[in-house]
Amino acid sequence: MKSREPKPGRHQTLPRGIVRESKWLRVREVKPNVFEIQSKLLQDGLEPDPEEVDRMWPQLSPRERLDLCLAYCAKPEITKQDERILNIMMERGDETIWGDLASVLTRHTDRMRVLGFLRERVREQRTLVANYYQALETMGDAGAVPLLIRRYQTYIAGGGKPEMADQALAVDYLGCCRALWKLTGTDRYRQAIQEHVDAPSKFLRDLARRLLERP
Helix, strand or coil, X not given: CEECCCCCCCCCCCCCCEEEECCCEEEEEEECCEEEEEEHHHHCCXXXXXXXXXXXXXXXXXXXXXXXXXXXXXXXXXXXHHHHHHHHHHHHCCHHHHHHHHHHHCCCCCHHHHHHHHHHHHHHCCCCCHHHHHHHHHCCCHHHHHHHHHHHHHHHHCCCCCCHXXXXXHHHHHHHHHHHHXXXXXXXXXXXXXXXXXXXXXXXXXXXXXXXXXX
16 A cells, blocks of 8 residues: 655654554655555554454544554455444544545445445535545445436536546546446446546546546
């Protein structure tokens, strides 16, 4: 998992290449200004206790909550104990972690609970919802299609197809199109993504190509 991280303070002593370490993860600089998040849950076999996490949650800083979330996102498989902690993050977290949490929730065994959570985020959250769209697509949630169509129509009614004027909104729009394309098989949503392959923004061009090429 790659990320961008600031350098640690000068008084920190860390292993070579490690620029930050917390209770649940390490951040390693793999090359100048490119960082890799290493989950201690995956690499060290760390197993947080759900009752302890629930008890300490109010005292955790936003950074600590995000670190815990990212540590779980790195796990290819999750256990019942993991699911109890994911439930805590769904119930007691906020928008600062929920977007990152979406990908690991697709591996949660309580499908209806997760789908309800993802649909609520799409209904309630105005921007930065592309990860929720992708999670609904991954879970094959045909029941979310009417909700996604309403969001798609909102993007169009807001003044046309989002472009560079609001990059975050454009990412959400393309993510919505991708989910609708895969969930409905309707080609016009694929065409909406295709139109961005020649966008002025290199970022959006690359994103459109990835969305079209991703299985």
